[in-house]
Amino acid sequence: MKIGKNIAAFLLVLAMSGGYCLAQSPAKVVEDFKPSSVNQPGKEFPQVNSEGRVRVQISAPEAHKVQLDISAVKYDLVKDEKGVWTGESAPQDEGFHYYQLWVDGAAVPDPGSLYFYGASRWGSGIEIPAKDQDFYAVKNVPHGQVIELPYFSKTNNDMRRCFIYTPPGYDKDTNKRYPVLYLQHGGGENETGWASQGHANLIMDNLIAEGKVKSFIIVMDNGTWAMTGPRPADRSAGTWPPKGWADGFMKTLLEDIIPLIDANYRTIADQEHRAMAGLSMGGMQTRVITLAHPEVFSHVGIFSGGSITMEDLANSPAFKEKNKMVFVSYGSRELENTRAGFGGNPKENQDKLKEAGLNTHFYVSPQTAHEWQSWRRGLHEFAPLLFTK
Amino acid sequence: MKIGKNIAAFLLVLAMSGGYCLAQSPAKVVEDFKPSSVNQPGKEFPQVNSEGRVRVQISAPEAHKVQLDISAVKYDLVKDEKGVWTGESAPQDEGFHYYQLWVDGAAVPDPGSLYFYGASRWGSGIEIPAKDQDFYAVKNVPHGQVIELPYFSKTNNDMRRCFIYTPPGYDKDTNKRYPVLYLQHGGGENETGWASQGHANLIMDNLIAEGKVKSFIIVMDNGTWAMTGPRPADRSAGTWPPKGWADGFMKTLLEDIIPLIDANYRTIADQEHRAMAGLSMGGMQTRVITLAHPEVFSHVGIFSGGSITMEDLANSPAFKEKNKMVFVSYGSRELENTRAGFGGNPKENQDKLKEAGLNTHFYVSPQTAHEWQSWRRGLHEFAPLLFTK
Structure with missing residues (x-):
């Protein structure tokens, strides 16, 4: 039985050496995967399980290396005898994530997912069902x-x-006029982001149905397109944010977009009924533009894009006088690292503004990073605070 | 100089043996390629030249075979020393074409193009500039x-x-009411097709600006989604068209969509001011639905989707009595093959309807096949004939 013993010892070593690996390997993956809610019609993959893992599958019989690339990590897929590659990621945060596949060195969208504009390209997205997903569900x-x-x-x-959200009933009572929120996307995104991956329209529809918000119009335009500096595709060659990232869009917003909307939609065209908000780069643009033009905007929302400082306030006395509300939000994971500040502690900055007499609100999205779930929640918290007086 | 002679002879053989290949090889490609008008922002590839060839490029350093797949032909790309693959197709017809790439056996969208829904998937599209592209240009x-x-x-x-086109000025004069065209996509496409690759809105905007058409509302819904039979993803397993391809959508159209539109938009809600049209499967649905419900629709457009026969007319006396116009169109290349008929010669069928007293129009799109350029032109010819009396 010497051979038997040796085999047993070998298996024991195998099991022990494999122990560490098993803690992170597919062997412990919970097998309750379901197709992602943002798959193309009829597509079985990508899938998501109850842990938030993403499983992808693609036929590539002649390939020798295929990877899933999500949240800045690449995961190797495994090929079966038919040439179909399958594999999954570590658990992801709740909400929406951009991702892509690598097939023998080519970065390509997953043919199974719907496509979204982010990272300066149309590419794959996946939805990890969130506990609070009801607030942006299609009902x-x-x-x-x-x-x-x-x-x-x-x-x-x-x-x-541009894209324009008009609330339910807009075309029924044609005498009613509405306030307007100008709502901006982030760097590498475009005017489709807030209605597509952001579900801004569904968030509003649901809040309105619950009687939690005043009805208003939302205008979503492209904050990158109008930059006098380089466009997103060129930005790798330069600094970030590129020259003109706020000034160029400010001119377009003030001289083209606002007059267009006020001329063609039933707006209440005054400062008290006009808000601006944005995420990341769009938040940075919101800060610069609303500080420069407090006579145009009364309500300000900055999602993961910095905050307004006492120095800003000192430089813009009219802002202090005319502003009706400043809202700042972050994902909790952003506050855990140094990037969060964007030039200062946002919570401290908001507290100081409040002490100085401004109407401020600060919100932290639990367990989310610099991603869309933070911004959906940001809008959901921000919208009920708008135009309430 | 013996070696020299041998080399010369070798080169001569090389040149001769290469002669046949040269007639079809990249050596004769006209080098005036420009980025496609439907590329993603900032992307240099895919490109199109003056012959209508499509050139694609993708980095795939570890791949050993990459192909361009367009108009049912696969073209091998060539790899350079950096692992970047490049190659081009034979000349394509003017207008829009779906295409994809193959990377070591994986069928994937081209990361350089915008994406469109066709062939039951979101995938790449390319635009071969057409001589008449001005009629759907953004002006x-x-x-x-x-x-x-x-x-x-x-x-x-x-x-x-659904997607709804409202003409310029719709929100200005809120007393004006409009006729409605219900406009359907083809098999494997969806409710986004007519406004995206079809440019239905731009075709109307330009016709209205030229005073060539009456303003009307267009409603674009999903004709596949509502089938009681299998959905597109399942259709490979069954017959085509699948069971319920018209009945299911008819019920949705009559009981949900038309009441929704009449309740929420300023329509003229009667038969005289309601039209239906569609392409391919959508044309087949239009034929079935308008023959079954002549009390609902007065104007009928069938683009590359069959035609109405004398037998149809005999079976629907009310259609003969109430119909105000039947328009049928095809791409010229469709008429060159047997597929065109969809159950009969469409021109002959239209002539017989005219003899029977109906107001008919027949249009052939020059040098185009069963593709979007035929349907853009079809709509452009059809729209000015609508609601003119």
């Missing part, structure tokens, strides 16, 4: 419209387009 | 809106969405 409640409108921009001498 | 003229509207469908007990 049988009255729905507003999301309008795509092409328009000519004098300041850019070019055609542009 | 500095008054623009209508394209509205995305979620709604609850009783007949499907599910949330759905």
Whole structure:
């Protein structure tokens, strides 16, 4: 039985040496995967399990290396006898994540997912079901419209387009007029982001159905397109944010977009009924533009994009006088690292503004990073605070 | 100089043996490629040249075979020393084409192009500039809106969405009411097709600016989604068209969509001011639905989707009595093969209807096949004939 003993000893060593690996390997993956809610119609993959792992699958019979690339980590897939590659990621945070596949060195979208604009490209996205996903679910409640409108921009001498949310009933009572929120995406994203991966329209529809918010119009335009500096595709060559990242869009917003909206939609066209908010780069633009033009905007929302300081306030006395509300939010994981500040502790800055007499609100999204779940929640907290007086 | 002679002879053989290949090889490609008009922002590839060839490029350093797959032909790409693959197709017809890449056996979208829904998937598209592209260009003229509207469908007990085109000025003069065209996509496509790759909104904006058409609302919904039979992803297992391909959508259209539109938009809600049209499968649905319900629709458009026969007319006396116009169109290349008929010669069928007293129009799109350029032109010819009396 010497051979037997040796084999047993060998197996014991195998089991022990494998112990560490097993803690992180597919062997412990919970097998309750379901197709992602943002898959293309009829596609079985990608899938998500109850741990938040993402499992992808792609047929690539002639490939020798295929990887899933999500949240800055690449995971090797495994090939079966039919040439189909399958594999999964570590558990992901709740909410929406961009991702891509690598097939023998080519970075490509996953043919199974819907596509979203982020990281300066149209690419794959996945939804890890969140405990609070009900607030942006498509429900049988009255729905507003999301309008795509092409328009000519004098300041850019070019055609542009924006998306406009009008609340339920907008086309029924044609005497009613509405406040407006100008809502901006982040760097590497575009004017489709807030209605697509952000679900801004569904968040509003649901809040309105619950009677928790005043109805208002939302305008979503492209904050990168109008930059006088380099466009997103060129930015790797330069500094970030690129030159003109706020000034260029400010001119387009003030001289083209706001007049366009006030001329074509039933707005209440004054400072008290006009807000601006944005995420990341869009939050940075919101800060610069609303500080420079307190006579235009009364309510300000900055999601994961810095905060307003006492120095800002000193430089813009009119802002202090005219502003009606400053909202700042972050994902909790952002506050755990140094990036969060964007030039200062946002909570401390908000507290100081409050002491100085401003109406401020600060919100932290639990267990989320610099991603869309933070910003969906940010809008959900921000919207009920708008135009309430 | 013996070696020299041998080399010369060798080169001569090389040149001769290469002669046949050269007639079809990249050596004769005209080098005036430009980025496609439907590329992602900042992307240099794919490109199109003056012959209508498509050139693609993708980095895939570890791949050993990469192909461009367009118009049912696969073209091998060539790898350079940096692992970047490049290659081009034979000349393509003018207009829009779906395509994809193959990387070591994986069929994937091209990371350089915008994505469109066709062939039952979101995938790459390319635009071969057409001589008549001006009629669907984005111009500095008054623009209508394209509205995305979620709604609850009783007949499907599910949330759905449709896209609605409202003409320029719709929100200005809120007393004016409009006729409605219900406009359907083809098999494997969805409710995004007509406004995205079809440019239905731009075709209307430009026709309206030229005073060539009456303003009307266009409703674009999903004709596959509502089938009582299999959904597109399942269709490979069954027959085509699948069971319920018209009946299921007919019920949704009559009981959900038309009441939704008439209740929420300023329509003229009668038969005289309601049209239906569609392409391919959508044309087949249009034929079945308008023959079954001549009391609902007065104007009919069938693009590359069959035609109405004398037998149809005999079976639907009310259609003969109430119909105001039947328009049928095809791409010229479709008429060259047997597929065109969809059950009969469409031109002959239209002529017979005219003899029977109907107001008919027949249009052939020059040098195009069963593709979007045929359908853009079809709509462009059809729209000015609508609601003119």
